[in-house]
Amino acid sequence: MTRRQESGVIMGTNQDSPPYAGVQYKRAQKLDKGVVFRVTPLYVSVYDEGCMSIQMFRRWHSWFLEGRQNVHDDERSGRPVTATDNAAFAAVRNVVEADRRVTIDGIMIRMPPGIEIGRSSIGTIMSDVLNFRKVCERWVPRLLSENHKQQRMEAARAFLEMHRRDGDQLFSRIVTGDESWVHHSTLETKGQSMVWKKPEESAPKKAKVTISAGKVMAIVFWDCNGVLLVDYLPPNTTVNAARLTCVWQQLRNDLQSADIANKKPMDVLDVSYLQVEFDDIIAEPDDTHSVDCVWRGAHSVFTETKNCCYQVLSTLCALPIALLVGCCFACVSFQHIWCIGPAVRHCRIHCHAVRQYVNIILDSCLAPLCSVCGLCFSRVGRPLKSEII
Helix, strand or coil: CCHHHHHHHHHCCCCCCHHHHHHHHHHCCCCCCHHHHHHHHHHHHHHHHHCCCHHHHHHHHHHHHCCCCCCCCCCCCCCCCCCCCHHHHHHHHHHHHHCCCCCHHHHHHCCCCCCCCCHHHHHHHHHHHCCCCCCCCCCCCCCCCHHHHHHHHHHHHHHHHHHHHHHHHHHHHCCEEEEEEEECCCCCCCCCCCCCCCCCCCCCCCCCCCCCCCEEEEEEEEECCEEEEEEECCCCCCCCHHHHHHHHHHHHHHHHHHHHHCCCHHHCCCCHHHCCCHHHHCCCCCCCCCCHHHHHHHHHHHHHHHHHHHHHHHHHHHHHHHHHHHHHHHHHHHHHHHHHHHHHHHHHHHHHHHHHHHHHHHHHHHHHHHHHHHHHHHCCCCCCCCCCC
16 A cells, blocks of 8 residues: 555545544555554644544554444443432422431432432532532520510510600619529630730640539529629529529519619609708808807707608608508509590590591592682782893
């Protein structure tokens, strides 16, 4: 075979198909194996760098010698494509919604029969199709049930209503309580253990400390001003209804004692004009002074007499007067609750009906009249006098 014939055999009828050129070469019968080495340079010169390598050329030559007559891939069943099926999407979604802590391997195990998905395909479905991403759960003090959430919603609405009525004074009347374990030693946080260092200094070291095993249950109540009561449970006891009842009773007694000890009538009534001292009643001019001991004695006698007399009168008359005043205000409250309140409500109901009647009369009689008058007066205009400047 001449070089021209060999080149023509290699190029074949379809120059864009190097394997087809190899087939044409195979069809040139009675060629020895050495022709491969002689034809390869011509093959490269025709197809440039996009041609097959000499190793691939040998492989095709061996296949042709074994009886292969085409260059197309053999038919094969292949793996069924199920990762992009809607059924696979639904199966992955159901598994994740049933257990939000499931892993990729867990999803593969829980796949229903008939759906075969690889690990990477599940990750692609989770991130690209279902738009899921794995995050850490947020820490909260308590996990509330639906009943607890409803109760807190109703309490919040009641507080908002009372705040609209009473203003910021409501905050001083709200007491909150909770129970928690208190360890005998409290560990420092990462922020609390931070220290200053120079650039040339090495980072300081700190020994690892574990939380102490000793702990006690504490019940704490507080308001807007601070902690009101801390009750520590004895060992081997639990927080039950009887214990909470005792703690609440103790808290109530403490609050009543604090209110009595810190009572300030001026917060309710303006009685500042009743605060009278000895110097406000008796005063001496600059050029006239009594003996110092007499002045001090008179001041002491006045103060003690006023205090003792008030205490005696309050001891004798406070209880009867309190009884009388309580009865009077009870009558006033009864009158407003059972008499004035229903009467006002009765009047409001009737006034609502009267208001509807008046609106109907005004809409039917006065409204058309006003509309007609508006149209009439809208056509009235004042002629403008042209002035020649």
